[in-house]
Amino acid sequence: MKRKPDARLTLCLVVCLMTFLLMPIGAVAGSISLSYANFPPAPTFPCVQMERWKTEVEKRTNGAVSIKTYPGGTLLGAKEMMDGVIAGQADIGNLCMAYQPGRFIVTNATSLPLGIPNARTGSLALWDLYKKYQPEAFSQVKVLTMFTTAPANIMSKTAVRSLDDIQGMDLRASGGAAQILKAWGANQVGMPMSATPEALQKGVVQGLFSSLEVMKDLKFAESCKYVTMTDTVIYPFAVVMNMDRWNALPPEVQKVIEDMGTEQAEWTGTYMDQHVKDSMEWSVKEQKVDVIALDAATKKAWDQKLQFITDKWVTDAKAKGFPAEDIVADIQKLTKQYQ
Ligand code: 3IO
Numbered sequence: 001m002k003r004k005p006d007a008r009l010t011l012c013l014v015v016c017l018m019t020f021l022l023m024p025i026g027a028v029a030g031s032i033s034l035s036y037a038n039f040p041p042a043p044t045f046p047c048v049q050m051e052r053w054k055t056e057v058e059k060r061t062n063g064a065v066s067i068k069t070y071p072g073g074t075l076l077g078a079k080e081m082m083d084g085v086i087a088g089q090a091d092i093g094n095l096c097m098a099y100q101p102g103r104f105i106v107t108n109a110t111s112l113p114l115g116i117p118n119a120r121t122g123s124l125a126l127w128d129l130y131k132k133y134q135p136e137a138f139s140q141v142k143v144l145t146m147f148t149t150a151p152a153n154i155m156s157k158t159a160v161r162s163l164d165d166i167q168g169m170d171l172r173a174s175g176g177a178a179q180i181l182k183a184w185g186a187n188q189v190g191m192p193m194s195a196t197p198e199a200l201q202k203g204v205v206q207g208l209f210s211s212l213e214v215m216k217d218l219k220f221a222e223s224c225k226y227v228t229m230t231d232t233v234i235y236p237f238a239v240v241m242n243m244d245r246w247n248a249l250p251p252e253v254q255k256v257i258e259d260m261g262t263e264q265a266e267w268t269g270t271y272m273d274q275h276v277k278d279s280m281e282w283s284v285k286e287q288k289v290d291v292i293a294l295d296a297a298t299k300k301a302w303d304q305k306l307q308f309i310t311d312k313w314v315t316d317a318k319a320k321g322f323p324a325e326d327i328v329a330d331i332q333k334l335t336k337q338y339q
Contacts, residue, residue, distance in 0.1 A: 037075035037090035078192035098175025111176025122148030123269030125334035142246035147268040148234040149211035155224040156207030173209040216279035221287035
């Protein structure tokens with residue numbers, strides 16, 4: 001009887017090859033463990049997107065990667081995030097770029113008053129802007145994704161209906177949003193979101209300027225009974241990974257994570273936009289919050305106070321050697337594209 005060693009050998013080789021190919025992902029469940037640091041409390045959107053990312057990465061790597069999340073600044077605080085990840089104190093970290101305005105010049109240009117209408121548009125535009133310019137500020141880390149908040153509005157203990165009302169009012173913001181508060185005449189107090197609940201409670205500030213989902217997530221609606229709609233500017237965020245830890249990941253895992261960059265930006269923006277709506281519904285219904293809309297003439301006067309900000313940024317950024325006009329034009333173009 002004649003045997004067919006060739007066919008059997010081929011089959012064996014195919015089986016071996018397939019086993020080998022499938023091995024890096026899934027063979028040793030949980031063999032790669034990554035820490036992910038975040039600065040605000042768990043119910044806030046930066047942590048919601050973190051948990052979503054964790055779940056998806058663990059699933060898509062068939063359990064080869066397990067991620068331990070640290071919300072609430074338990075591993076790294078708001079302003080230590082970038083340097084902490086570079087130093088390897090956390091493998092991954094989520095940071096708000098507005099907290100270090102001089103450090104992330106290119107990406108922080110998205111927090112100029114350029115009319116980004118919502119978080120989905122802002123997130124996709126910011127991510128494209130990052131990929132196009134590959135700013136030097138991120139050369140020491142692997143950037144996993146970026147996203148933005150929805151536009152900022154004023155949450156305050158007393159009503160802000162006019163520029164007169166806001167003069168000298170102690171309001172909290174950071175980065176580009178802080179420049180805007182200043183231009184309107186508020187006494188801008190800079191601090192991360194994670195420090196704001198205490199500052200509001202102690203009366204250090206009379207309100208804040210940020211996206212409105214925190215009315216519910218941080219219960220600001222309990223003390224801030226007024227919201228003035230300005231829809232001026234977003235806060236930009238980045239998720240960064242320690243470069244050595246990134247380079248040590250198997251290529252299959254790197255691919256899963258890289259393929260999620262744009263998707264995660266869009267998911268987070270979409271979640272944020274919906275959550276702002278939910279938060280304001282709750283604030284108005286359950287917390288009797290008064291939502292103040294500026295009439296067209298007032299809104300125009302407020303906007304006019306901001307016109308110098310972008311011009312000044314262009315002059316300053318150009319002096320530092322950045323292609324400032326191109327950056328602004330790209331943000332405007334991307335905003336239109338994703339709107
Ligand atoms: C923010 C930061 C942490 C948790 C929830 C948040 N919603 C909006 C922001 C934007 C921001 O960083 C800030 O400081 O207003």
